Amino acid sequence: MATLALKQIRKTYRNAEIETLKGIDISIDSGEFLILVGPSGCGKSTLMNTIAGLENISSGEILIDGVDVAQVEPKDRDIAMVFQSYALYPNMTVRDNIAFGLKIRKLDKARIAQEVDRVAAMLQIDHLLDRKPAQLSGGQRQRVAMGRALARQPKLYLFDEPLSNLDAKLRVEMRTQIKRLHQQLGTTIVYVTHDQIEAMTLADRIAVMKDGELQQLGTPKEIYNQPNNMFVAGFMGSPSMNFIQAKVELDAQNKPVASVTVAGEPHLLALPAALRERDGQSIVIGLRPENITEQLVEGEGCTTLPLTVDVLEPTGPDTIAMVTMNGQEVACRISPDYEAKVGETMPFHIDLSKAVFFDAQSQQRII
CATH class of the missing domain: 2.40.50.140 (Nucleic acid-binding proteins)
Structure with missing residues (x-):
């Protein structure tokens, strides 16, 4: 797995009139589970997209294992991303969806089949491999999307509000699944959510954002018990402080x-x-x-x-x-x-x- 360091990340739109990210500094250890949390419009998804290379930064450095990838194409950053919308190919089977990234990388068929079987068994979707996305429930589709990311074994995993489309019971089940996977694999994960319960239960550390600024970075216990300011104190906890x-x-x-x-x-x-x-x-x-x-x-x-x-x-x-x-x-x-x-x-x-x-x-x- 990889380390990730974000140094003075800034992002502006409309000829520098709107600054969405205002000098974000975050360092993530190898194997760490970091959650970006904050209200809608705080910049957390924009920050995630800059890490993935889906959006360019205006200034700053994005270091993966000490190498600045800010100007590197998304496909060359060795990052896998799980989207809120699942982003599965509707005309492909579950097997082909999971294998897609491996085929793009031109792995041999035996290796691809081995990886597909491995992640399918891990996510308990091996009985679904010949179905298409339309035949799956929301929770099953999300596991397929996770399987596609896991099969690639990249340096870094990005999750962009992956559970927001699921009902309450499925969200709890998938939280447990993601937590278990992280414990088993020791993967480096950056995870975006607006759900503070997800943040508290999943994260090794939480980055709380507001208006494009980092308000506090700390463990769930630190964020909950020693909030830096009233915004963090009021945002984390249900009911709030x-x-x-x-x-x-x-x-x-x-x-x-x-x-x-x-x-x-x-x-x-x-x-x-x-x-x-x-x-x-x-x-x-x-x-x-x-x-x-x-x-x-x-x-x-x-x-x-x-x-x-x-x-x-x-x-x-x-x-x-x-x-x-x-x-x-x-x-x-x-x-x-x-x-x-x-x-x-x-x-x-x-x-x-x-x-x-x-x-x-x-x-x-x-x-």
Whole structure:
């Protein structure tokens, strides 16, 4: 497998009036699974296309195993791509679709047959080899598209939102299939998605993009627990992180606290000592729903507030309870076995040791 390094990648359109990629820097180790994630229009698919050579970059370097391929033709980059639309040849059988790239490379027939059988068995589509795409389900077509890429054994695999056309159950199944394949083969993969659950479950590292800029590059755990800014914090996680507006004050012991209003009554939250220097400044407290729960949390930085349940959303493994704090809606995660009722005021335990604090103006993480 190969390493990939993107250095100061820029892409402009319409005589440099529109800059789609704004100096992207990412390095990927051999065998690493990197996911590009972000909202529609953030530039992730454009970046993928520049790696594949389907679009030219305006400036920068695309290094595969240390060799700049920015000016190399797509067919000479030794990259295989799996598209959202599958891009199968409708008049060819599954066998011929998988073998197509190998025939273009003029491998001998015995080698081609061996590779087709290998990937078909790996993807459990060997019983479909004589069918045509029209006779296959969406999940089967996606596996054929993956098989065509795997048969080539290139240096680098690119996946462009490959699961977006599948239903929810098939998406979960195909996620598991892709994860298993990566573990078995140790392939280097760059994968584009707008689905943050796909990103969290599949990636070794995640690159979060917005408006053509890289917001954060890190492991799923780093992205989830230590987001660089409020955009990353709000984009990753379902339900997304709660943002509670607050102002830092110093109490009688010179310790930083913040006042939040619940049902018209003020309540003080103890803040980390590092926020003492921000006395009088506005901050945003970021709390994941699982850090506001009915289960008692012990330890420094934990507090309990009486909150009224406005809405209950059972999800199966847990229940999302919507409450109001500081006049804004806040999502909490509680046990499905807890008999909560809409309109009921109950004690919610808040683990502020897991909170993330942002500057209210720049929206960058403070601590």
